[in-house]
């Protein structure tokens with residue numbers, strides 16, 4: 497099959513690449529090659545062409561961090577900081593997923609919305625409930641999206657309604673991984689200790705063992721000052737928050753690296769460890785604004801060669817649209833430069849676009865670019881409401897980044913399959 501339109505993606509040098517009126521040849525879910533309109537080889541003249549005319553075609557976007565069970569209360573409770581927000585809004589909502597009927601209703605709505613969004617791939621927290629987590633994974637599998645999903649682990653400092661014993665947590669995790677084996681094509685389990693305050697040392701070590709060399713791991717890191725103080729008290733053996741995960745054997749090399757959300761307060765030594773352990777940072781700017789968490793030093797992460805993707809962090813962030821996260825990442829980086837560090841140059845358009853596509857895509861394999869050998873994740877966008885009188889595609893792309901809510905998603909392909 498050939499898909500035709502105006503192609504926009506990011507190169508491995510982090511520059512925006514625009515190929516007007518070009519053709520993507522897709523074979524076996526993968527981009528076999530890209531041709532300009534009049535360079536299509538004779539051999540392909542009979543191939544089926546889907547011509548999207550003047551539409552913009554982007555790689556699918558990746559949401560590196562979000563909480564599916566928090567979808568029902570997004571946009572509420574942003575008057576609090578992290579720890580109060582968790583106790584007041586988050587834990588009571590997540591406790592409801594013990595009830596599988598509630599979970600089914602809520603997760604169905606979540607998956608429908610994610611399917612309609614610009615996201616093609618995501619790395620998702622569920623709750624500690626094994627059954628509801630499998631249900632979420634079944635729904636995601638059916639949607640055609642490609643996702644990592646974690647059954648959450650929490651065995652301390654949590655309410656009665658949302659806690660497991662250490663042994664229960666370990667056993668449920670093993671059972672869950674067994675159920676997942678052979679069940680899915682598009683959905684992958686990922687080990688998910690909530691954060692240090694809700695996981696005992698013993699639990700973290702056991703999860704590290706279960707992770708082995710096969711599974712990825714996701715968690716939260718250095719999000720809020722009170723949280724950091726608490727982690728210091730809980731882990732007197734450690735030099736810092738990431739070192740606490742490291743000393744509890746969670747960060748060893750594996751097929752899939754660890755993903756840490758936030759990293760707002762990561763200092764130089766934490767950055768060094770992030771780099772040494774090949775950790776992906778999930779930068780969640782909207783969440784960091786809503787919970788008054790702070791501004792992550794993203795320019796420093798990039799200067800240190802740390803991989804950074806973007807996360808909506810639903811429901812601390814309120815929008816599933818990763819482009820909104822990209823815009824806010826730029827905005828926060830400008831404030832960081834203005835108020836905190838004149839050596840931290842603001843993020844550029846190409847950099848945040850790369851975070852949302854190519855960099856985060858690399859967690860999934862060859863994903864996130866319109867390039868030979870990459871899986872065919874495509875977004876076809878009609879920006880006609882915005883592009884009147886503009887014949888420069890770069891300007892159209894820039895407006896789309898800021899005003900995507902005024903554009904429509906015409907089609908969405910994940911790994912060569914059209915799902916919208």
Ligand code: GUN
Pocket residue numbers: 563578582586690691716719783809812
């Ligand atoms: N830290 C531990 N749990 C959570 C959560 O659900 N959301 C956010 N933003 N931070 C967390």
Ligand code: FE
Pocket residue numbers: 561562563716757809
């Ligand atoms: Fe989170």
